[in-house]
Amino acid sequence: MNKNRIITYLLFIAMLTTMSPIVEAQESKLPEAAIYIDKQPINTRYIMRDDHLLVPALFLKNTGAQVDKNEKYNSIVFKMKNKLFSLPIGTNYLDDYNSWLDIWKRSTISTATVNFRGEIFVPLIDVATKLGMNVTYDSVNKTTLITTNYTIESNLVRNVNTTEKLVALTFDDGPEDKYTPEILDILKEKGVKATFYVVGQQIEKFPEQMRRIVNEGHGIGNHTWSHPDLKNKWSATVKEELLSTQDQIEKVVGLQSDLVRPPYGSYTKAETVLFNEIGLKNILWNVDTEDWSGNSADEILSNVRKDLAPGSIVLQHNFGGNFLDGTVEALPRIIDELHEEGYQFVTIHTLLDRAK
Template identity: 60%
Template sequence: MNKKPAFTTICSLFFLVMILSNTATANESMLMEAPIIIDGQTFRTPYIMRDGHLLVPAIFVKNTGAYVDKNEAFHSIVFSRGETKFAIPIGKNYSDDFDRLTGNWIRKPLATSSIEFQGVPFIPLIDVVKKLGMNVQYDANLGRTFITTNFHIKSNVVRKANTKEKLVALTFDDGPEDYYTPQIIDVLKQKNAPATFFVVGRQVQLFPEVMKQIVKEGHGIGNHTWNHPDLRKEWSGKVKEEIRMTQDEMEGVVGRRPHLFRPPFGAITKSDMRLLNDLGMKNMHWSVDTLDWSGLSADEILEIVHRDVSPGGIILQHNFQSNVRMLDGTVEALPRIIDELRAKGYTFVTLQTLLDMEQEE
């Protein structure tokens, strides 16, 4: 007679635990976002609270300028900055810190365990940034976490050249391919106007003859990664590999390894900027975004160009493959851009020439 109530109590407790567990899982599947201020700049990130500690996706730390990589063999995340290097095994409450003097890895405790949620590794933010030599504090009144990296990374973003001369550079992203690129090259040849093509490595591999034609016609080239990923979402080692593979492919096809680089979508972290500096590459953005990728008409593209162009300007256009003819406006607008800007006194040059002219001033 006494066993039935006991059994009922045990079942009730079991179901209570299950309910609580399911509630926690549901909450974590709908992650909230928190603003984190790094050197005065605000970044938003999904987060998880565990044992009173803030956990964020490991790759978020790239915003501080540190290199972040995933070691698949040891199922860990590796962070490095200057002489500091350590690994955090996923699911553990410790780090393995590399001692450069002895060449040994030393195990040290963390405030809480790292976790993996929906395939994304989350790490205790405070522990990690402190280990990287950064200052961090939480302002309870503002509800904000502030990080001071104590880490200067030279800005390498070039949006336009610092010149008063009416020089302008036409640039085309995402090729080469065999429909729009040949048309663009023909227009440029007819108008005797040089341009700069930021090429995707896999496209160079697919269309080597078109790539050779770009160089043969005297146009500049730049690196636009191998697969066109959002670099903010890629491990540091993957970013470096995207650049290296494209450099190798260009060298194999046209014998050049350009030092001009343009990140896909113009999206980049402080860590990626640091990597470009380490590789000696210029981070080329633009001052005139024609938005041609969205299928704008030639008239709409021209309106943007005339509105935004200025001496030293860099005009962004595209030459990607499109089954729905998204870039017809680009081809139609190009000869008019050249003629109308020349009528205003502009001279078209490659990006490298534009940079060289800036250095001469």
Template identity: 50%
Template sequence: MKEVIPVRRKHRKRIRLARFVVLLLFILIISGTIVAFGDNFSNREGSAISPRTVGSENTQSSIGPEPSPSSDQTVTPSHNKIFYNGTSEGKKVALTFDDGPDTIATPKILDILKENGIKATFFIVGTQAEAHPDMVRRIEEEGHAIGNHSWSHPHFDKMTKEEALQQIDDVQEQLKSIIGYSPSMVRPPYGALTKDEEKAIHEKGLDIVNWSVDTMDWSGASAKKIMELVHEELYPGGIILQHCFGGKDHLSNTIEALEQMIPELQEQGYTFVSVPELLGIPDKL
């Protein structure tokens, strides 16, 4: 029996050692699985697409892959889409005025805005800026946002891409010579442009801004009709289209409607802001 005891002890030690080795291997396998899973999870989290600001159901979005940067390529736009309105959070609204400036309607509009402490956005035509640089300066000095509305107000969708871009570039240079910077926003005349033009404008780092409320003021619609359209089409985050040059009777209907619109919308709880503030985009390049 004295000979048997050491053998059994050796056997037990071997069993314990084998169990220990198996347990160690099991722990190593589990640890490796956890690390691999954690790395995979982290990679998925890190590669998630960044959220973009999207307006209401009327916002046309062309979200897609960002253009690949190169040494001579222009900057990426703030948002790769066309804006028609802002978000519905808060009762904010943006007043916009196209086609100017002039020396008849534009000063009256600026006076009303100043009296009410409101900042609006003016989409300027190049020929008008060239003719009335002092009025452009007044718009900028009084704190309003400025956008590009083409050089001569043509139909972009009936032009070549190169012609449309030249219209935009000419206004950018003209405005920079007057106010010292080029705007970051473009509103195509009539809100129309081709997909190729849209892409090319975005590749210049410019945001495209249209509207959600068309007051039809240029057509001679009465102040009453303008207000009816505003009440029918406006919702929080809306962008109202009006004009500060052209139209019938020097836009006297626009002036009359604006004097009614501001207090009425304020009574409804709306706050007037510029387009860049409404959309959260830069106001200049």
């Protein structure tokens, strides 16, 4: 172990005494702490084992690394840029892949990767260092800092900068056959175009509604196949969620989307890498109607009025049990009121095209 590595370990031991008492993997409730990744604090559970800090393997997705589980070899696989290595669960080994020689080389790490109640924890310093990152401890602020040395092109849009009174209505989670046709009827009657973020398995169940969305001139975006929280999924699963939805969209309407909205607006840097790789622009929102909660039409209108500005993206839903009656009731009122204020309703693509 070189001098810098020894210093880093000593810093972590000092840090952990300020976070909470040592917690062994056998305990039922794990403590939490914020670890800063490229200056952004991210809370995580952690385990202390043999005086070493272990974090959930999926936490490393926040660095931009792709993280997967290899069921055949019972190991956790990390990939970032030209680095590829795996940690066999229950061992203190690291298997490093040499692409030039097409071989795996085994080495020893500080402590074993462990399975704690179905969740895999890995030694943070070993993994971060192997990924080419710098890990330090700020003794003044008592914080752990990871510098990834990895630049990821952000493609996030919450709203656009424009002086034009443009607004984009968006609807998530469909299609289906209750609220979707009612919403489409209103949009058609009012001559308004919107954007629908569609779920793959819903397209499969309701292809006619999907075709109607496209045939009536509305935009579409990828909202994954089964609507999971992407932060909690292995990278290969996330990729399959996205690509299977792309395939289903193409199968039903003959085209693919270049827009994505992660369910719950939840994603990590690893998802951003995948969005960029697939060619999907990440579209969130700045106006949340909170219609999913069963809000009344008046409550939905109040939320729209509160946050609306030129270039806004409004989040609504067209699938979600029987809680969206307020959405349908509010929609014509939103359209009429904003028209009176001089707003023009556009799809996300049009909004992006006309951004300053």
